[in-house]
Amino acid sequence: MQKNLISTLALTTALISLSGCSSIESYIPEGGFFPGVHKIDVQQGNLITQEMVNKLKPGMTRSQVRYIMGSPIVTDTFTQNRWDYFYSLKPGYGELEQKRLTLYFEDDKLVQMDGDYRPQPQADTTAEPQ
Template identity: 50%
Template sequence: MQKHVQRLFFAISLLLLAGCQYFQFPGVYKIDIQQGNIVTQEMIDQLKPGMTKRQVRYVMGTPLIEDTFNPNRWDYYYSMAPGKGEPTKERISVYFEGDTLTSFSGDYTPNGAKSTPTPEQVPASDSEPATEFEAE
């Protein structure tokens, strides 16, 4: 009988510990978790057609993902999981032809840009249209 009580106590303890992930104890502080590149609207507004990869890296920072098989695409991804509240995710993909910026797609639109991509600018894997720059 003693052995069954110990097993039952152990099983209940495991269930309670597993539930701690979903239940917040009062007074327990949960940290904010940020991952990826912070991208702002001001950074997007600085992007201009014809910029080199080096200039884009200066404005946007080092991309989180540089695809080995497609060196003409850089991906910037940012996620924020606050201790309290809903998590947010943002992404932007920047496209080049050689060393020249041509377009981008994602959660931001530059001020004064139109969204009319050509088929070769949007990879088949992307569901969002690329943003093409207006000629100035």
């Protein structure tokens, strides 16, 4: 009887001790230092750069857009005139960064862009210096 009681107490103590391990991240200082633990950066989706968005022009065909941007992350069979690009970066010790870009087509031509990126005007490099 006493042997079962000791075994039960030992098992209960072990389970209670291990249940605290799930919340150990709350004890890590702001700098993210915890000896022996390395967190990796996690990237998901399509990498979108401002240079890529600057190359997009209204009237481009789907194949031209795919050449610049790559394949969209979401292809919806119900709305084939809409392409969604999504990028997410979760650094090991930092804030989550998410960017999205939605492209709309009519008659297989690019007509509209929506999301976190906007095309920026290009500097005119053909003009001669004065």
